[in-house]
Amino acid sequence: MDTTLLIATAIKIGAFLGLTLTFVSICVIFERRFSAMIQDRVGPNRTGIPLTILGFKKDFALPIGGLTQPMADGLKFILKEDFTPSYVRKAFFWLAPCMTMVPALITMAVIPFGSPMEIGEHIIPLAVADLSVGPLFIFAIASLSVYGITLAGWSSNSKYPFFGGVRSCAQMISYEIALGLSLIPVLMYFGDLNLGHIVEDQVKNGWLLLPLWNEGGFIIGSGYWGQEGLLLRWLLMIPLVITFFIFTTSIFAETNRTPFDLPECETELVGGYHTEYSSMKFALFFLGEYAAMIIGSALIVTLFFGGWSIGFGIDGLLPTGAWWVSLIHLGCFLTKVTIFILFFVLVRWTVPRFRYDQLMDLGWIVFFEAALINIFLMALLMAAPSIGILGTLFGATILIVATIILVSIAKSVTKPSSVRSV
Amino acid sequence: MATIKVNRPKLSAGEKIYFGSIFKGMAITLRHAFKTLFGKSVGADELASSGMGITMQYPEQKWDEHLPEYYRGVPALVTDEQQRERCVSCQLCEFICPPKAIKIIPSEIPSDDEWAKVEKRPKKFEIDMIRCIYCGMCEEVCPEQAIYLRPDYIVTGTKRSDMVHDKERLYEIGGTRVGLVNKWNDLK
Numbered sequence: 001m002d003t004t005l006l007i008a009t010a011i012k013i014g015a016f017l018g019l020t021l022t023f024v025s026i027c028v029i030f031e032r033r034f035s036a037m038i039q040d041r042v043g044p045n046r047t048g049i050p051l052t053i054l055g056f057k058k059d060f061a062l063p064i065g066g067l068t069q070p071m072a073d074g075l076k077f078i079l080k081e082d083f084t085p086s087y088v089r090k091a092f093f094w095l096a097p098c099m100t101m102v103p104a105l106i107t108m109a110v111i112p113f114g115s116p117m118e119i120g121e122h123i124i125p126l127a128v129a130d131l132s133v134g135p136l137f138i139f140a141i142a143s144l145s146v147y148g149i150t151l152a153g154w155s156s157n158s159k160y161p162f163f164g165g166v167r168s169c170a171q172m173i174s175y176e177i178a179l180g181l182s183l184i185p186v187l188m189y190f191g192d193l194n195l196g197h198i199v200e201d202q203v204k205n206g207w208l209l210l211p212l213w214n215e216g217g218f219i220i221g222s223g224y225w226g227q228e229g230l231l232l233r234w235l236l237m238i239p240l241v242i243t244f245f246i247f248t249t250s251i252f253a254e255t256n257r258t259p260f261d262l263p264e265c266e267t268e269l270v271g272g273y274h275t276e277y278s279s280m281k282f283a284l285f286f287l288g289e290y291a292a293m294i295i296g297s298a299l300i301v302t303l304f305f306g307g308w309s310i311g312f313g314i315d316g317l318l319p320t321g322a323w324w325v326s327l328i329h330l331g332c333f334l335t336k337v338t339i340f341i342l343f344f345v346l347v348r349w350t351v352p353r354f355r356y357d358q359l360m361d362l363g364w365i366v367f368f369e370a371a372l373i374n375i376f377l378m379a380l381l382m383a384a385p386s387i388g389i390l391g392t393l394f395g396a397t398i399l400i401v402a403t404i405i406l407v408s409i410a411k412s413v414t415k416p417s418s419v420r421s422v
Numbered sequence: 423m424a425t426i427k428v429n430r431p432k433l434s435a436g437e438k439i440y441f442g443s444i445f446k447g448m449a450i451t452l453r454h455a456f457k458t459l460f461g462k463s464v465g466a467d468e469l470a471s472s473g474m475g476i477t478m479q480y481p482e483q484k485w486d487e488h489l490p491e492y493y494r495g496v497p498a499l500v501t502d503e504q505q506r507e508r509c510v511s512c513q514l515c516e517f518i519c520p521p522k523a524i525k526i527i528p529s530e531i532p533s534d535d536e537w538a539k540v541e542k543r544p545k546k547f548e549i550d551m552i553r554c555i556y557c558g559m560c561e562e563v564c565p566e567q568a569i570y571l572r573p574d575y576i577v578t579g580t581k582r583s584d585m586v587h588d589k590e591r592l593y594e595i596g597g598t599r600v601g602l603v604n605k606w607n608d609l610k
Contacts, residue, residue: 037455040463040475245441346455350447 008124013109016128020108023334024290025070030338031345032069038349044069074283082279085156092155097281099148100288103141104295110134111298112196114308114330115315117323125196126308126326134195135187138299139180142254145292146172149256149273152285156276164272167262167356174363175253175260181371182246185239185378186303199307203315207306209237209244218312232385239378244304246367246374251296253363256289257344259351260359297340301333308333365410373403486573494556494571497549498596499589502604506537507593508568511544515560515569523553524560540606547589551577567602 029044036043045066051058084093111134114126131137146169153165186208190198205214211233212219253260264272274285301307308329309315318325354362376399384392436442457463461473470488472479501507511528529545531538560569572595579585587595 034455037458037475038451040454040458040477042472042474042477042479045474346448346451347444350451351444 002122004120004122005124008119008122009128012124012126012128016108016113017105019113019334020105020291020294021287023294023337024287025074026338027290027294027341028073029067029069030341033066034342034345035349038346047072077280077283077286080279082281085158085276087157088276089155089157092151093276094281096148096152096155097277097284097288099151100145101148101284101291103144103148104288104291107138107141107295108291108298110137110195111295111302112199112307113333114326115320116196117326118320119323126330127196130194130196132192132194134193134198135183135299135303136193138295139176142292142295143172143176145288148285148288152277153273156273158276160270161273161275164262164264164269164275168256168273171253171256171260171262171359171363174360175250175367178246178363178367178371179250179254181368181375182243182250183303184371184375185243186247188375188378188382189236189240195302195307199302199309202306203309203311205233207309207311208240208304210305210311211237213312229385232381235381236378239374239381240304242370242374243378244300246371247303248300250367251300252344252347253359255292255296257293258348259353261353262356262359265353293341293344294337297337297344298333301336301340305336365413369406369410373399373406376402489573493573494558495573495575496551496556496571496577496587496595497554497558497560497569497592498572498574498587499547499569499592500567500596500599500602501593502598502602503600504607505598506540506606507543508566508602509544509547510540510566510568511542511547512565514563514565518559518563520557520559521553521555523550523555524548525550537606544589547592549587549592551585551587552582567599570596570599572596 033043033045043066047066047069049068084090109128110131112125112127112130116123116125118124129137149168149172150165153161153163153168156162156165187193189208190201192198192201202208206212214230252258256262256264264274269275274282277285310318310329310332315329318328380392380395380399383395387395454463458475461471461475463471463476465471465476469476470478470483470485472483478485499507499509511526513526513528516524516526525546525548526544527546528542531540531543537543556571558571561571574595577585
């Protein structure tokens with residue numbers, strides 16, 4: 001192994017870990033301020049530097065609208081009493097917070113944060129591990145976080161955390177299926193599982209959900225319309241948009257955010273699985289949840305909105321490999337992720353929480369079937385140019401019949417039991 | 423009693439898909455966010471907002487001029503036109519006070535005093551503002567119209583003893599109050 005690569009990887013690990021953790025705290029202040037704005041409030045806007053506790057005469061109020069609030073929050077978490085109830089299962093009780101935090105941070109390894117950087121003769125991709133199974137790695141590791149929540153619920157040895165843990169277990173397992181299946185059309189489109197290559201493809205051919213430019217140029221130019229397969233590309237938007245909706249909703253469910261925050265719904269379960277936790281152990285759950293949210297947003301951005309690319313053909317004008325270009329791309333990526341996090345907050349204050357059976361119906365009956373049909377729709381559209389009109393029509397007929405059968409089965413299942421027995 | 427069968431409303435196809443309603447909801451929440459940002463929230467003017475949402479930001483802005491007539495703030499003692507302390511230390515307020523916040527030590531007025539016929543005045547009059555619940559019973563029970571709940575509400579201190587209002591402090595808050603019944607006044 002080359003020492004340059006080794007050093008570069010070490011720097012990348014440190015930088016991206018630091019970046020994610022910093023982003024978590026920024027996320028918290030964004031969430032609090034934006035929630036406040038939605039509710040016609042102000043939010044935490046005056047946290048300064050408390051010089052008085054160091055013996056100075058006056059506190060120093062920074063004119064940055066409370067951006068230091070996360071620091072105060074973090075300090076509070078560290079200084080609080082770390083109380084462990086006597087009746088808990090100690091080993092698992094201690095293990096659980098780590099099990100939620102660690103998977104969220106590991107999945108960060110495969111996300112390409114910026115365009116590859118050229119240092120000497122090396123080309124260094126701005127992802128810690130440039131794996132060729134990126135999304136699969138993320139699913140594999142992210143699904144481990146269910147253990148953290150379930151263990152927390154079980155080891156707390158108390159009823160509310162137990163309910164929270166059981167609910168979360170069922171919910172996360174159900175939505176993992178929809179999450180994985182919904183992504184298959186995207187992987188079929190790219191024909192590649194390397195997230196870096198997926199982004200580079202989107203730089204050339206337009207973002208997956210915004211194909212407004214391609215190798216021929218921007219949409220208003222004549223070069224754009226000269227490209228082959230353009231009609232097919234726009235037709236593929238139908239399954240891709242369905243994929244986007246299913247995938248985004250499943251990410252919401254996976255990260256336990258509203259409207260799927262049943263594992264910790266305050267009105268029924270006190271605090272859910274983290275009821276018995278305090279101080280830094282609670283903070284780890286909190287951080288893990290936000291880290292998962294960031295990774296989820298990063299994955300959505302990478303797959304559907306061009307990752308680090310600025311888009312609209314601007315990337316082509318910039319020199320490749322220069323360090324400042326990579327930094328611009330990094331900034332662009334973080335901006336997109338921030339927009340998605342604000343979207344998460346917006347959804348939190350818009351959509352009310354689902355009932356438990358509605359949640360399960362949505363996961364198993366609606367999204368699972370929709371994702372399955374979507375895969376075949378995508379396959380049919382992609383195969384259409386090579387199998388001819390007759391083949392396409394035949395395929396379409398089978399697909400429509402299968403869809404009707406599936407929908408009718410789903411309808412009969414979701415009817416209330418009193419109606420079903422008649 | 424007649425049984426009324428209530429049917430669930432029939433949803434149209436658009437409503438069944440559910441996404442349309444979510445986007446409608448998002449438009450509402452986003453509108454609130456932007457209105458808050460530009461200080462255009464509903465009710466921002468009536469509530470004298472600071473320019474963000476409908477919130478008045480406390481130490482810089484205060485609600486004082488909007489306080490109603492009947493506002494019950496800190497209890498305080500008052501003097502009359504002749505600068506006589508109206509309290510005769512009958513201790514009724516001390517006895518009625520539900521949280522037992524008032525402590526009075528009565529004293530006699532010396533016979534050479536101008537107001538000797540009033541006979542008593544408080545030597546010590548303390549209200550513990552940590553205990554006070556601002557109920558206004560003391561004001562109601564006072565036969566001498568000597569104690570009133572003022573519209574002041576800021577009571578701060580860095581230690582417990584700071585929070586106990588003594589006689590001086592109470593007269594400082596209360597000040598002079600004119601136009602009250604003056605049964606001890608010869609001129610009347």
